[in-house]
Amino acid sequence: MGQQSEPSDASLEWWVDTWGDRLVRYAYVMTRDHHLAQDVVQETFIKLMVFQRRYPERVVVPGWLFTTARRVALTLLRRRPEVAADVVESSGSDAHIWIPPAFRELVDTLPLLERECVWLFYYADWPTEQIARHLGCKPGAVRGRLFSARQHLRQLWEDE
Template structure:
């Protein structure tokens, strides 16, 4: 257990480094920017409340992702009994917030085009495949950390990740073929 004398400023800052990662993951789960923001905020509220019970050797990143996912499932359970309303959250895709790296102008252009293709292909995958790909490839969680977050065996994570990568690869080939056909027509 952490010391009960932990300063509030330390408590407030302990997971700030993961804010963007949590937000991207929340977008995958909620598919709406405002809901993702609310979910991340609620995650931090819960984490700060439980911070004093956290063991010193705990993996804070995996712990925060687990809290976020559990909060989302709690929200889904609450919604089952409430009336459903459809709400458009703008024109942005769920995966618009995914990071990309580029340096020169040509590289930036190619990287942007590739990122758009990856984002489009990723958005077409089922949510469970999006979730495991985001956690592994973008948030760089280990298989064991992902298993902890998803509350499933590591073997399930590995097989789901394999299927997700295969589906993403096929979608990217399809997008590449479509882009090639478009260029050929021009």
């Protein structure tokens, strides 16, 4: 049996430096609340530390972080009484991506699953198959959500 080693602070620092900004943006897309997004990411990194201590032999991939962040966000949203029930029920590169404020406001009007697909597809550069695995649905459903999101955005943009 090999000796279990504690994850180094340098390892956690690498995860935070490399993925922290992207996770905050991802959590914001889900929560529409900057402070809650920060809480989601903090909780996600705590779960990463616990996971690395418990399973030091397992390799953590970025998809694990996003899946964990999604679960944490949904849990925190369920605990907030002011969140509309449909938000919770409907949810079953470069680290410094700038999103124009006008476009961000338009994306924020999309339903949760559409927002999530748009963010993962266009800003995290995930293929539809990876998004489908992440959301627990079929790639065709992801493509449908992206199509619907583009239609909504086009209409909103034209109305502006």
